[in-house]
Every structure is written in C-alpha cells, then in structure tokens.
C-alpha cells in the first residue's frame with residue numbers, strides 16, 4: 001500500500017513538475033532573449049487556457065481550434081506587451097527593477113481581466129484523451145502521457161532552435177550584447193519581440209496542458225510563475241534542461257510532502273527545500289557548466 | 295568610400311562632436327588620433343548608428359546613411375570594431391563568426407572562414423571555445439574577423455591595439471595593410487601616435503570634438519617632429 005502511495009506521489013510529482021518546467025522554460029526563453037524576469041508568465045498561461053475554455057464552452061468551437069486560439073492570444077498579448085511597454089522602457093534605459101514592476105503589475109491586470117470575464121470558478125478543458133494506465137501501482141492518465149511527450153518535444157525543439165538555427169543564435173546574441181549584435185547586422189528590437197512571442201506561446205502551452213487536470217482559474221498565475229521561476233533558477237536560468245530538472249525536483253518535493261507531511265504545507269516544504277538547494281548550489285543543480293544552455 | 299560632413303552629436307546638452315568633416319577613399323588607411331575624451335568613440339558610435347547624429351550627414355559608397363538603423367548598416371558595406379570588442383561572450387568563436395557570415399551573405403564575398411583562419415591562425419584554433427574564455431588579443435582578432443565576414447568596403451576600428459602585446463598589434467596591422475591594398479577603406483582610431491604614424495597614410499587629429507589638424511599624405515614625419523603640435527593636441531611627447 002505505501003509503495004503504491006509512493007508510486008502515485010511520484011507520478012503526480014513528475015506530472016506537475018513538467019508543468020512547472022514548461023512555465024520555467026518559457027521564463028528562461030524570455031530571460032535569454034531580453035535579460036528580463038517575466039513576472040506575468042503564469043498569467044499568460046492563464047490567459048491562454050482561459051481563452052481556450054471560452055472558445056470551447058461559450059463559442060462551442062472544437063477543442064483543437066480553441067487550443068490554437070489560446071496559444072495565439074497569449075502570443076499576441078506577450079508580443080504587444082513588448083512592443084507597447086517593454087520597448088518604451090528600453091528606449092529610456094530603464095533599469096531591471098522597472099521591468100520587474102511592469103510585469104508584476106501586468107500580471108495583476110491580466111488576472112483581474114480573467115476574473116471579470118470568467119468569474120471565480122475553475123474551468124476544465126476536455127482532456128486530450130481518456131485512457132487510464134497503471135504503472136507500478138500508480139494510476140496514470142492519458143493527459144500525463146501527453147504532457148511528458150509535449151514537454152520532451154519542446155525541450156528538444158528549443159535546444160535545436162538555439163543551437164542550430166541562425167534565428168535562435170541571433171536571439172541570444174541580441175540579449176548578450178545588444179551593441180555587438182546591432183553592428184553585426186542583427187535587429188535587436190525585433191529579436192526581443194520574437195523572444196516575447198515565443199515566451200507567450202510557451203506559457204500558453206503550459207496552461208493548456210494543465211487545464212484538463214486541475215482547471216484554470218483567475219488566481220492561478222502567481223503560483224505558476226513562482227514555481228516555474230523556481231524551476232528555472234534551480235536549473236541555472238538559461239539552460240532548458242536545467243528547468244526540466246528543477247521543475248521535476250519541485251513537483252516531487254511537493255507531492256512527497258503531501259504524502260509524508262501535510263498537504264497544507266506542500267508549498268512551504270517545497271519552496272524551503274529550494275532555498276536550501278540554492279544556498280548549497282548557487283549556480284543551479286547542473287552547476288556552472290549548465291548555465292550556458294542553448 | 296566614407297564621407298562625413300559637418301557631423302554633430304552628443305549625449306547631453308552640449309554636443310560632443312562639433313561639426314566633423316572626414317573623407318576616406320577606397321584603399322586608404324586613415325588614422326584618427328586624439329587624447330582621452332576627444333570624442334573618438336562618440337564618433338564611432340554615431341557611425342555605427344548606436345548614437346543618433348544631431349546634424350550633418352554620413353555617406354557610405356554614395357548612399358546617405360545618416361538615419362539608417364545600426365543593424366542595416368553592414369548591408370551598405372560598413373563594419374565596425376567597437377572599443378570594447380563586444381563579442382557574444384557566452385557563444386563560441388564559430389557561432390560569433392556564423393552570425394556575421396549570415397549578415398554579410400548578400401554582399402560580394404571577399405572573406406570566408408578559411409581565409410580568416412589563414413589571416414589569424416589563432417582564431418582557427420579556438421573555433422569551439424566560448425569567446426569570454428579567450429585572451430584579449432584573441433578576442434580582438436575574433437572581433438576583427440567578425441567585422442570582415444560582414445564583407446565590408448569600409449572598416450572602422452576603435453583602438454584595436456589597446457591592451458595588446460606589441461607582437462600581436464604588429465600582426466593585426468600587417469593584416470589590415472594587406473586588406474587596404476585590396477581596395478578596402480580603413481579608419482584606424484589610435485591614441486598611440488607611434489602606431490598610427492607607422493601604418494596610416496594620413497590622419498585626422500580630433501580634440502574636444504573638432505578636427506583641429508590634418509596630417510596629409512606623407513606628412514607624418516613633419517607632424518611628429520613638431521613637439522608643439524603633438525603636445526597641444528595629444529598631450530604626449
């Protein structure tokens with residue numbers, strides 16, 4: 001019985017961890033391309049998921065179309081934030097704290113908008129499939145398989161994108177040294193906008209994957225941002241693989257503390273252990289060599 | 295061919311550059327000398343498009359470049375090696391060069407990686423190494439290599455000799471001289487008058503944002519032997 005419980009906790013932990021990893025990956029993408037911490041990332045995930053829910057429940061669209069729409073809206077929103085606000089701050093040589101304040105404020109704005117449109121309830125999306133599997137005594141839903149598959153796809157895709165495409169390389173170059181990039185023919189502003197578009201898309205994917213399991217609600221953003229950010233920082237912030245390792249670590253810590261300590265304390269336990277890990281390995285779990293990423 | 299006329303620019307209220315006129319013809323290596331704070335780097339940033347011109351004009355190969363954005367200038371034949379080299383430190387040498395190759399892809403091809411490696415063997419040996427792990431001299435060579443892969447007609451270099459061993463400086467200058475004989479225009483910004491006079495044909499002397507003297511072709515010996523001029527404009531003897 002307790003082995004089964006452990007197996008179930010691990011399965012749940014890994015599933016949730018992958019979601020945190022996806023949120024963290026999106027934040028890492030934005031950090032990599034703009035050196036900004038995007039504190040509204042969780043809210044972008046919520047907006048993407050809420051849009052899809054709206055399209056399914058109210059507009060009666062087929063799920064695939066609703067999901068596409070969710071990704072599109074989050075992407076467009078993130079892009080507009082860059083063009084309309086971030087770019088202006090950059091032009092005025094704003095410092096890091098201004099950008100942080102901007103994205104924190106926008107996060108609140110977006111969740112207020114979702115509250116206004118949807119109310120306080122949680123909304124579920126239809127799962128991508130209904131099969132249920134049993135592995136080592138743990139119940140695994142088909143949605144979990146989808147999450148694992150899509151997370152793996154995105155992780156590998158990002159790695160290839162940054163390493164082998166000129167566009168991905170230019171995106172990194174533009175954030176590493178904007179002056180050096182501009183004199184090398186790279187349109188720095190355009191690269192930053194592309195970064196925000198990609199980050200918005202990734203936020204929406206995370207939100208859309210989790211919504212069939214726990215339901216989306218207006219106040220879900222900050223905790224997603226926090227855990228995604230923790231996952232990314234734990235992994236070294238610029239390394240996609242690091243976010244994966246970090247996310248799964250957090251997910252497992254959480255679900256194991258539900259089993260062995262108390263469900264009310266799961267966030268406290270998970271985040272405290274994180275703090276300890278950060279003190280012990282300040283460059284992230286994968287160490288300094290893991291920091292480059294790409 | 296680079297033409298700068300009556301160029302003004304600055305950061306705050308008073309202009310730093312107070313109306314500069316500079317012409318560099320194909321195949322020329324022209325010096326720009328001046329003491330610390332004379333405005334050399336400010337001029338480079340305006341030429342690069344990183345700092346807007348407030349007045350006057352910049353023309354490259356006959357087309358007005360004054361208001362062209364920085365990233366579009368390499369397409370017109372301009373390459374800049376900035377004072378701080380500005381390599382992408384977290385990327386490898388090969389990746390730094392690849393980005394430049396891509397930006398220069400639509401221009402007549404004069405340089406490719408094999409030629410760069412022939413010119414700077416040290417660059418060839420470090421292709422897979424992150425740029426922030428290179429020595430100062432190696433970084434300077436990568437920065438020059440990156441500029442050349444833009445396939446430029448005009449190259450502007452902001453104090454490439456700073457912090458480098460004399461041997462390395464000599465090697466780099468040798469390469470630059472070779473490029474000029476192929477018709478490239480080079481503007482060499484230098485504080486070290488010894489280096490400037492040994493390698494450039496003529497030079498502009500910049501002091502507090504103005505061209506205060508022009509060392510004409512063949513005029514270096516006379517300039518160097520006039521201690522009054524040298525100490526007045528360059529603060530050195």
Ligand SMILES: Nc1ncnc2c1ncn2[C@@H]1O[C@H](COP(=O)(O)OP(=O)(O)OP(=O)(O)O)[C@@H](O)[C@H]1O
Nearest residue numbers: 305306310328329330331332333334335336337485
């Ligand atoms: N970002 C800036 N903001 C305000 N003033 C600046 C800035 N950069 C340079 N200046 C001022 O412009 C003037 C010219 O500086 P510049 O860097 O062009 O000199 P330089 O000739 O390149 O000097 P050096 O030989 O030391 O590199 C200086 O008085 C400097 O204080």
Ligand SMILES: [Mg+2]
Nearest residue numbers: 334335336377
């Ligand atoms: Mg300077």
